[in-house]
Amino acid sequence: MDQPELPVVDHQHLVLDGPLMLDCGTELSRVRIAYRTYGTLNAARSNAILICHALTGDQYVAEPHPVTGKGGWWDMVVGPGLPIDTDRYFVICSNVLGGCMGSTGARTPKADDPNDLWGTDFPPVTIRDMVRAQKRMVEQLGIARLFAVIGGSMGGMQVLQWAASYPEAVFAAVPIATAPYHSAQNIAFNEVGRQSIFADADWEQGRYWQSGKIPARGLSVARMVAHITYLSEEALTRKFGRRMRGASLAVFNDIFEVESYLRHQGSTFVRRFDANSYLTITRACDWFDLASDYDGNLSGAFAGTRTRFCVISFTSDWLYPTSGNRAIARALNGAGANVSFVEIASDKGHDAFLLDEPDFHRTLGGFLKGCADHAGLAP
Amino acid sequence: MNDASRMAAEPVRYVAKNMRLDLRLIAEMIAPGARVLDIGCGDGTLIEYLYRTHGCDARGIEIDMAEVTRAVAHGLPVMHGDADNDLSQYPDGSFDYVVLSRTLQAVERPREVLRQMLRIGRHALVSFPNFGHWELRWKLLWTGRMPNTTVWGKPWYETPNIHPCTIQDFFDLAAQEGYEVEKWLAVDEAGQRSPWRRWPALANMFGEQALFQLRKA
Numbered sequence: 001m002d003q004p005e006l007p008v009v010d011h012q013h014l015v016l017d018g019p020l021m022l023d024c025g026t027e028l029s030r031v032r033i034a035y036r037t038y039g040t041l042n043a044a045r046s047n048a049i050l051i052c053h054a055l056t057g058d059q060y061v062a063e064p065h066p067v068t069g070k071g072g073w074w075d076m077v078v079g080p081g082l083p084i085d086t087d088r089y090f091v092i093c094s095n096v097l098g099g100c101m102g103s104t105g106a107r108t109p110k111a112d113d114p115n116d117l118w119g120t121d122f123p124p125v126t127i128r129d130m131v132r133a134q135k136r137m138v139e140q141l142g143i144a145r146l147f148a149v150i151g152g153s154m155g156g157m158q159v160l161q162w163a164a165s166y167p168e169a170v171f172a173a174v175p176i177a178t179a180p181y182h183s184a185q186n187i188a189f190n191e192v193g194r195q196s197i198f199a200d201a202d203w204e205q206g207r208y209w210q211s212g213k214i215p216a217r218g219l220s221v222a223r224m225v226a227h228i229t230y231l232s233e234e235a236l237t238r239k240f241g242r243r244m245r246g247a248s249l250a251v252f253n254d255i256f257e258v259e260s261y262l263r264h265q266g267s268t269f270v271r272r273f274d275a276n277s278y279l280t281i282t283r284a285c286d287w288f289d290l291a292s293d294y295d296g297n298l299s300g301a302f303a304g305t306r307t308r309f310c311v312i313s314f315t316s317d318w319l320y321p322t323s324g325n326r327a328i329a330r331a332l333n334g335a336g337a338n339v340s341f342v343e344i345a346s347d348k349g350h351d352a353f354l355l356d357e358p359d360f361h362r363t364l365g366g367f368l369k370g371c372a373d374h375a376g377l378a379p
Numbered sequence: 380m381n382d383a384s385r386m387a388a389e390p391v392r393y394v395a396k397n398m399r400l401d402l403r404l405i406a407e408m409i410a411p412g413a414r415v416l417d418i419g420c421g422d423g424t425l426i427e428y429l430y431r432t433h434g435c436d437a438r439g440i441e442i443d444m445a446e447v448t449r450a451v452a453h454g455l456p457v458m459h460g461d462a463d464n465d466l467s468q469y470p471d472g473s474f475d476y477v478v479l480s481r482t483l484q485a486v487e488r489p490r491e492v493l494r495q496m497l498r499i500g501r502h503a504l505v506s507f508p509n510f511g512h513w514e515l516r517w518k519l520l521w522t523g524r525m526p527n528t529t530v531w532g533k534p535w536y537e538t539p540n541i542h543p544c545t546i547q548d549f550f551d552l553a554a555q556e557g558y559e560v561e562k563w564l565a566v567d568e569a570g571q572r573s574p575w576r577r578w579p580a581l582a583n584m585f586g587e588q589a590l591f592q593l594r595k596a
Binding site: 299308310333334335336339340341343344345359362363365366367369373 | 436448450451455456470473
């Protein structure tokens with residue numbers, strides 16, 4: 001496989017004041033957080049929404065991506081007049097700690113020498129570390145309290161962590177297509193992805209950047225496996241069925257359309273994502289188990305909360321199925337929280353939260369409007 | 380209503396006038412500012428009304444996902460769930476009123492649902508269609524077949540109403556479970572409060588629907 005260079009882009013960012021203490025005990029200094037904002041912060045600084053991105057997402061939520069040139073990953077949801085209405089709300093989205101779109105992570109320098117990158121020496125981070133960094137970033141932007149924190153998948157885990165760690169700083173929380181902890185099945189799929197990266201000779205024990213290579217094949221296979229978990233069987237059947245690309249019976253060529261689709265997904269992914277970052281972030285997801293910080297009682301994470309919640313799942317999502325989302329909603333009931341819970345009918349699988357799902361968009365927009373009413377935000 | 384007042388009323392989608400009779404009667408029983416859980420809240424008509432007019436912290440549970448979606452998209456705190464399975468996780472005394480309108484006859488375990496309602500709420504407001512109404516009695520007696528009326532509109536093999544009861548049955552259950560009947564009323568076909576306030580036996584004959592307010596004795 002050819003070796004595409006990861007383009008160098010100067011991402012908008014800020015540097016956190018003072019060091020950031022991680023769950024693993026390591027202290028990171030001069031932490032960079034890359035972020036984008038949309039809309040205008042009002043005078044009362046009360047209309048800010050933080051969007052938390054998923055595993056391989058980034059801060060380019062509603063504008064063309066500087067690396068791929070593709071539209072924002074949620075440009076159907078975030079924008080003027082859309083459910084997350086940038087005419088009304090000030091939207092912030094940051095690249096997670098450990099990510100590879102400008103925030104401190106495996107691809108950024110350890111200290112002053114720009115050629116001495118963290119690589120596999122980058123300390124393990126948790127979802128809570130990501131949220132800690134986001135909290136500091138939001139404070140540095142002059143916002144004490146967020147009107148809402150919204151995110152799907154791994155972004156939903158961050159939403160839950162925000163609500164648990166900083167309940168007074170979150171007026172409304174929308175965890176979407178997520179889970180209260182990573183299941184054995186979730187960890188298993190991630191492990192297949194990691195092993196395929198390790199098995200790529202170009203990974204070079206994580207020091208591939210020193211020889212100017214990237215473990216493209218390993219990272220690509222990791223993406224292919226993960227991509228299967230994002231789609232439902234119905235969606236794959238509808239898109240590809242058993243359709244073939246040609247009549248050839250060669251074993252090594254892609255024969256079925258679904259194969260060439262997955263290969264395409266894999267090969268485009270390696271042009272925008274760093275392998276070590278993938279290792280760091282999948283591990284962060286695997287460690288996530290919110291209840292474990294509260295003696296195994298998920299309700300305990302939300303005791304006394306005044307945040308308004310809207311939990312949303314999708315019928316055909318088997319990666320983070322409705323059962324886990326319902327467990328979150330029930331735990332919130334157990335804490336006496338104000339919670340809405342909707343399961344959207346969709347056959348598109350986990351990816352539904354990124355796609356055109358009118359019921360989902362109506363639900364999200366309506367919930368936010370209702371919360372804005374309660375928060376006294378100007379229409 | 381003239382055009383001006385219709386414009387003024389625009390932001391409020393539901394007005395009491397358009398609400399189902401039993402919901403209007405329930406709303407009258409609820410104190411302003413109360414914490415309310417409406418089980419089987421449909422599209423959230425009652426909880427919106429209680430929030431807008433009574434300043435209540437009103438929330439809902441609904442089994443029909445299309446209704447849940449409609450309610451949440453309208454900005455109302457409603458969660459998908461049902462009376463049989465989704466009450467046990469609420470802490471004791473979470474609400475001032477727990478409402479179950481026209482649903483008791485359709486739940487799997489009515490007695491357990493009532494227990495849960497009075498565990499998580501100080502008061503339970505329960506409305507149900509009265510199976511003791513004269514028309515039902517007459518139809519069963521005269522035709523020898525399961526009665527079919529506007530209230531009991533579905534044939535026996537399709538009805539979701541697996542636990543029908545009469546007003547007197549409900550009084551018996553309340554006594555047996557040690558609940559105090561704080562208020563009760565029956566309404567007739569025209570939706571008027573029936574005049575048999577003091578005579579449960581007559582209410583049981585002529586009341587088409589019943590509404591009870593209970594608390595633990």
